[in-house]
Structures are given as structure tokens and as C-alpha cells.
Amino acid sequence: MSNSYSSVWITGGSKGIGRSLVEVLAPRSEQIFVSARQSTALQDATQSNSIHAIPFDANDQQSIIAAQRRVAQQADFIDLLVVNAGICEYFDSHSLSSEIAERVMHVNYTASVQLIEAALPLLRAAVRAGKKPKISVISSSIVFLPLPRSAAYAASKAALTQFCEALRYDLANEGIDLQLVFPGFVATPLTDQNDFDMPFKISSGEAAERIVKGLDQGKANLQFPKRFTFWLVAIDSLPASIKSWLLRKMSPIKNLKRDDHESKA
Numbered sequence: 001m002s003n004s005y006s007s008v009w010i011t012g013g014s015k016g017i018g019r020s021l022v023e024v025l026a027p028r029s030e031q032i033f034v035s036a037r038q039s040t041a042l043q044d045a046t047q048s049n050s051i052h053a054i055p056f057d058a059n060d061q062q063s064i065i066a067a068q069r070r071v072a073q074q075a076d077f078i079d080l081l082v083v084n085a086g087i088c089e090y091f092d093s094h095s096l097s098s099e100i101a102e103r104v105m106h107v108n109y110t111a112s113v114q115l116i117e118a119a120l121p122l123l124r125a126a127v128r129a130g131k132k133p134k135i136s137v138i139s140s141s142i143v144f145l146p147l148p149r150s151a152a153y154a155a156s157k158a159a160l161t162q163f164c165e166a167l168r169y170d171l172a173n174e175g176i177d178l179q180l181v182f183p184g185f186v187a188t189p190l191t192d193q194n195d196f197d198m199p200f201k202i203s204s205g206e207a208a209e210r211i212v213k214g215l216d217q218g219k220a221n222l223q224f225p226k227r228f229t230f231w232l233v234a235i236d237s238l239p240a241s242i243k244s245w246l247l248r249k250m251s252p253i254k255n256l257k258r259d260d261h262e263s264k265a
């Protein structure tokens with residue numbers, strides 16, 4: 001059965017997966033609120049009368065609260081919240097940066113928590129209105145197998161995933177469903193910057209279709225494409241020595257000998 005929605009709020013809806021979600025959800029939603037930083041892309045994504053631009057910056061909690069107030073002025077409740085805004089930055093052991101790790105953690109984890117906190121009163125209002133509201137949180141398949149260079153991103157998505165896993169049972173008892181989504185590689189402006197092969201990459205349109213279908217089917221955890229996540233889980237369950245051999249081959253850092261370390265010291 002295809003769900004229809006009264007009021008949907010999608011963060012990171014100006015491009016990539018979020019933008020495709022706006023397009024897929026538009027025919028089955030009375031109104032959609034689309035959040036991202038103020039940009040031409042956000043204006044482009046909100047050309048229809050029923051799609052509203054609600055700018056916010058995930059780095060600024062006050063702007064998340066202000067965005068919630070703007071949504072609340074236009075909707076009595078939200079029956080679908082899509083927590084999608086996110087960033088990805090890579091480093092290896094030589095370029096390790098706590099500043100990058102903190103930035104990625106803030107946008108992907110802290111701001112997502114702040115958003116859920118801000119949106120909860122509107123989701124509870126949907127329950128009171130007799131709806132069955134949902135939260136869809138876009139995590140990543142990186143949580144199945146953290147790969148070299150992805151330390152900051154993997155940590156942020158693991159934190160988000162664990163937070164949501166623990167929270168979902170309280171929310172279920174309140175009448176609010178929480179879906180976790182674990183995409184593999186999706187062609188978006190985010191992955192356009194990657195300088196490595198991305199096996200089984202799918203389009204953002206296909207990703208959006210799968211997320212919306214997963215919501216229709218009431219899937220609590222949704223991973224795709226399975227032909228990619230299967231390999232991640234399989235490699236993760238290999239004996240530690242074989243897994244280490246494989247992942248060290250993927251590391252950009254050469255296999256340094258003790259002498260190399262001494263000459264670099």
C-alpha cells in the first residue's frame with residue numbers, strides 16, 4: 001500500500017538523495033517543507049506552491065529551532081520527518097584532523113539529534129490528530145564495515161545509528177515509527193567528489209524510490225543495494241587476519257617498516 005502524507009519535513013532536500021525524495025514524495029504529500037542552507041539549489045527544489053523552503057544551517061541550533069517555528073506556523077503537525085542532511089570528509093592517518101572529525105560529527109550526529117528534538121512536538125501532534133507519524137533517518141552502509149579514510153564519517157553515522165536504535169522503542173510506544181536507512185553508494189554531489197571506484201552505485205532517484213517503498217512496507221531497517229551491503233557484511237565477518245589484510249590493501253598509507261618510521265621521526 002502506498003502511504004500518503006499531510007505534512008513532510010525533509011532536511012538536505014536541496015540536492016542529492018533529499019532532492020530526489022522531494023520529487024518522489026510530492027505527488028503523495030499535501031505539503032513538503034524542505035530544509036538546507038540558503039542557496040539557489042534550495043530555491044530550485046521548492047518551485048511548487050505545496051513545497052516550502054525552510055532554510056537552516058545544521059551548524060547552528062538556533063536556526064534549527066527557528067526552522068521548526070516556521071514549519072509549525074504552516075502545519076498543525078508533521079507526519080513524516082526525513083533526517084537526511086549530511087556531509088562526508090575523508091582523512092588518513094597522516095592527514096588525521098580532529099577539526100574535520102568534529103565538523104562531520106556535528107552535522108551528521110549532533111544536528112540530527114537537535115532536529116529530532118525540535119520536530120518531536122510536531123510528530124506528537126500528528127499522533128493526537130490520529131496519524132501514524134514516521135521518522136526516516138539516513139544513516140549509511142559504512143556502519144557495516146568502516147573503510148580506510150572514512151573514520152570521521154563512519155563514527156558520525158555509527159553514533160547516529162546507535163542513538164536512533166536506542167530511541168526507536170520509546171518512540172514506538174508513543175506511536176511514532178523510526179526507520180533507519182543504510183544506503184550504499186548513490187550518485188549525488190557528495191559522491192561526485194570521491195576519487196575512488198564506487199561499486200554498485202545507484203542513482204539518487206532509485207535511492208529515493210527505495211526509501212519511500214521501505215516506508216510503505218513499514219521497514220524499520222532498510223539497506224540497499226543488497227548486492228553491495230552483502231559484501232560489506234561478509235568482509236566484516238571474515239577472520240580478523242584476512243579482514244585486516246584486505247583493508248590494509250585499501251589504505252592509502254604504505255606499509256611502513258620500523259626504519260621508515262625512524263627516518264620520518
Ligand SMILES: NC(=O)c1ccc[n+]([C@@H]2O[C@H](COP(=O)([O-])OP(=O)(O)OC[C@H]3O[C@@H](n4cnc5c(N)ncnc54)[C@H](OP(=O)(O)O)[C@@H]3O)[C@@H](O)[C@H]2O)c1
Pocket residue numbers: 011012013014015016017018035036037038039041042056057058059084085086087088107138139140141182183184185186187188189190191
Ligand atoms: N551519496 C551517497 O552515496 C550516500 C551513501 C550513504 C549515505 N548517504 C547519506 O545521505 C544523506 C544525503 O547525502 P547526499 O549524497 O544526497 O549528499 P549531498 O548531495 O551533498 O546533499 C546533502 C544535503 O545536505 C545539506 N546540508 C549539508 N550541510 C548542511 C548544513 N550545514 N546545514 C543544512 N543542510 C546541510 C545540503 O544542502 P546545502 O549544502 O545547500 O546546505 C544538501 O541538501 C547524507 O546524510 C549522507 O551521509 C549518502
